[in-house]
Amino acid sequence: MDAIEIKDLVKSYGDLKAVNGIDLTVKAGEVFCFLGPNGAGKTTTVEILEGYRKRDSGTVSVLGYDPENGGRAFREHIGIMLQESGIQLQFSVREALDLYRSYYSNPRSTIELIEMVELSGSADIRVEALSGGQRRRLDLALALAGDPELVFLDEPTTGFDPAARRNAWHTIEGLRSLGKTIFLTTHYMDEAQALADRVAVIAAGQIVALDTPDRIGGRDTTTSTIRFLLPPNILLHELPPLSGIEHLDADIAIEGESVTIHTSRPDLALHVLTSWSVSRGIELGGLTVSRATLEDVYLELTEESK
């Protein structure tokens, strides 16, 4: 069974169509990432899945439940890490976890939760005395308290230092290896790239792209960029010609001594260039090959829909 199934979901606030006909399926065990600018309908969609909002029309199934009326049984199986939500300030980390664990019939142990988010040294510190990053880690632990099958993580690492982010990613990878389904939203493209099995980009209430992080928006087929420094004593026209070769298209440009080549077949272009340079004993300094990053594709996709 799929973890999440959405068909033709619509939700308006007054005249504003916040969600305008979304279809989406998230497989069990998948790490699914939802990207989109603020106001694109991302939070509305997620909150409908979590059972916080009622939809106007369409069908939604989350773990086989309709979130609008799934009630206690539904909530037993999901964990929610909201963007902003408080924890009783007067409680220690341990007390907060003990309280929220008690709401579930098969919770994880408090010790295990504390270790998962690396708060062992702060277990008896009151929530009000925690740093922002520590509080966020407690947030994550609270979302996992009921050992949920499906975890919603809304911008889970905002405000983390780089080391804490890597640790959080590690925790999320750990959940994936336990077969949990993860529905993630983030503004960090490297996070989506590192964690997600599939990425959906939402803009103006609709999904504009849906694929793996490496393929989304045609990332795998769009042109690549080759850059290197023009070797000393070599002029641009002395480089091997890239035109007239079968299957190879290339735009070549030079700025100062930096040469830039745009091509859809970087493998062929490099073959020509490096055969030439190796046979002559010339070094191509500063050689790089890059394709559009996830961020490039994301910005392009969300720009188009404006």
Add this chain to the structure above:
Amino acid sequence: MNNDMKLLAIQTASEQKILWRNRRAILFTFILPVAFLVFLGASNRGVHLKILGNMNFDTFFVPGILAFSLVSTTYSNLALSIAVQRDQGILKRIKGTPLPPWMFFAGKVGATLLNSLLMVVVVLAVGRFAYSVQIRMSTLPALVVDLLVGSACWSILGIAMSAVVNRAEGGSPIVTLPYIVLSFISGVFYPSQAEPGWLQDLARAFPLEPFARSLEAAFDPSVAAPAFRTGDLLIMLGWIAVGTILSLRFFRWERK
């Protein structure tokens, strides 16, 4: 069911813990009423109130302070704690867990009952041993009914008020003001009989004056047992209905 009882106990204990770790709440809920009890009593030693048929001041003001302190443990605490928890997003977090919504309220009410019971014991003990208040066995049933109805009434009004408050910080005066004003016009600290008629009528329309009067009757030796004051109880029951309707209509789990 057994599990639900356990959850209810956990919720009640956690609400208690939050209160007892909050100095401001302790000050307003417990210390302030006791301070009124001590200072008002000390400054009116041996006074008899002509306007109330020569009633002993203690017999008048101890029930008044009892009503005042129960409004504080029920109404103020519930309204402010729910508003703060909504503002901080705690209510939204809880809504996302399997804890049934009614259980959340039951825990709050449970903790409120314990606080109220504590205040009843403290105020009555001070009234009985430091002042000359008589606890009459013959009016005990009326006293218990008055306490239950009054506390229920002010609890539900606290929950209703929490729905009206938009932001916890700005909410404190909105919550506290009506209750302070009512305390001064409802014959809690001094008799209201000297007030102009319209003010007495106004006070009587709200549930503090009936609460104080019904308690006073249970302690007043000149009132024959069983000392039930049906009119007062009906006014409070009416406010329970109003509070329930307002709560059901306006309660929110998330801040706007």
